[in-house]
Amino acid sequence: MKRIRQPFKIVSIMSLTVLFLTSCSNDDEDEDLGNWVDRSVFDGSPRSGASSFTIGNTGYIALGYDGDDYLNSVWAYDMDGDFWSQKADFPGVARNAAVGFEIDGTGYVGSGYDGLDELGDFYSYNPSANTWAEIASLSTTTRRSAVAFGINGFGYFGTGYDGENDRKDFWKYDPSTDSWSELVGFGGDKRRAATTFTIGNNVYLGTGVSNGSYLDDFWVFDSTTETWTSKLDLDEEDDYSITRSNAVGFTISGYGYIACGELGGTATSVWQYDPSDDTWEEKTNFEGASRQDPIAFSNSSRAFVGLGRTGSLYLDDFDEFFPFEEYDEDD
Numbered sequence: 001m002k003r004i005r006q007p008f009k010i011v012s013i014m015s016l017t018v019l020f021l022t023s024c025s026n027d028d029e030d031e032d033l034g035n036w037v038d039r040s041v042f043d044g045s046p047r048s049g050a051s052s053f054t055i056g057n058t059g060y061i062a063l064g065y066d067g068d069d070y071l072n073s074v075w076a077y078d079m080d081g082d083f084w085s086q087k088a089d090f091p092g093v094a095r096n097a098a099v100g101f102e103i104d105g106t107g108y109v110g111s112g113y114d115g116l117d118e119l120g121d122f123y124s125y126n127p128s129a130n131t132w133a134e135i136a137s138l139s140t141t142t143r144r145s146a147v148a149f150g151i152n153g154f155g156y157f158g159t160g161y162d163g164e165n166d167r168k169d170f171w172k173y174d175p176s177t178d179s180w181s182e183l184v185g186f187g188g189d190k191r192r193a194a195t196t197f198t199i200g201n202n203v204y205l206g207t208g209v210s211n212g213s214y215l216d217d218f219w220v221f222d223s224t225t226e227t228w229t230s231k232l233d234l235d236e237e238d239d240y241s242i243t244r245s246n247a248v249g250f251t252i253s254g255y256g257y258i259a260c261g262e263l264g265g266t267a268t269s270v271w272q273y274d275p276s277d278d279t280w281e282e283k284t285n286f287e288g289a290s291r292q293d294p295i296a297f298s299n300s301s302r303a304f305v306g307l308g309r310t311g312s313l314y315l316d317d318f319d320e321f322f323p324f325e326e327y328d329e330d331d
Contacts, residue, residue, distance in 0.1 A: 034284030049096030059297025099148035197249035
């Protein structure tokens, strides 16, 4: 009996070993790339709906809501040193759901919601002097939860919610004349709480919600011609679904990313966009708690995500993303 069973045991063990190795190999192949590394916890009070912009290797966060109060504090994050420092307070009324963007080394913050009204005032920030100055406002188009971006020496602002309706109009800011002018040509849906990311001379816009419906259209803005072109939808049958609102967008090494947000509940999923073939690939989920209304800093080669809220819990954690590294739960 032993002589009959012994070869059977050997074959079984060898088979199991082969199956185990094959299984491990397949798991490794199927595992999503992307590693999140803990960085310095935000020094200020936990908050959501803050505004952010990046100048060089420094990310700036302004405003927000902490569950009790609307805020006007401003903080800077040093990417190289991994530390926070408080800056001069935002001079306008405290608010959340405002926008932030950068033009040629100057930061800009404006619009938003102060708990009573949608706002249209804007301010510029000089990082060398650590001072704020009021600039031309958009008083006739007050709103919150809009998008904004700076590119090729100009600022662009659009979409959002004006207190009665969702919007889809876009405006251009010229810092040399301190003036706004309206643009035409955006063919997408009205929306609030959308997100953008910039790759080269192009800005990509997607996600958001309108009249209770999550939107899946996706657009690219060519800053050299100031024209919009539709791209592949964010919900491609059974292949993927990136639809959500209140997410963040950022850029690393020529790829765009959309992370976290809200879709019937807070999310942790992260998607990578390849502009060369208009395709999406899912990456490792954000390592912290699921959240909406986070902030992101990106200098095009590095990106950081943090803060925001999940339900009534306001967050202050902060992580750096490495999209092409294998996930390591211990860092």
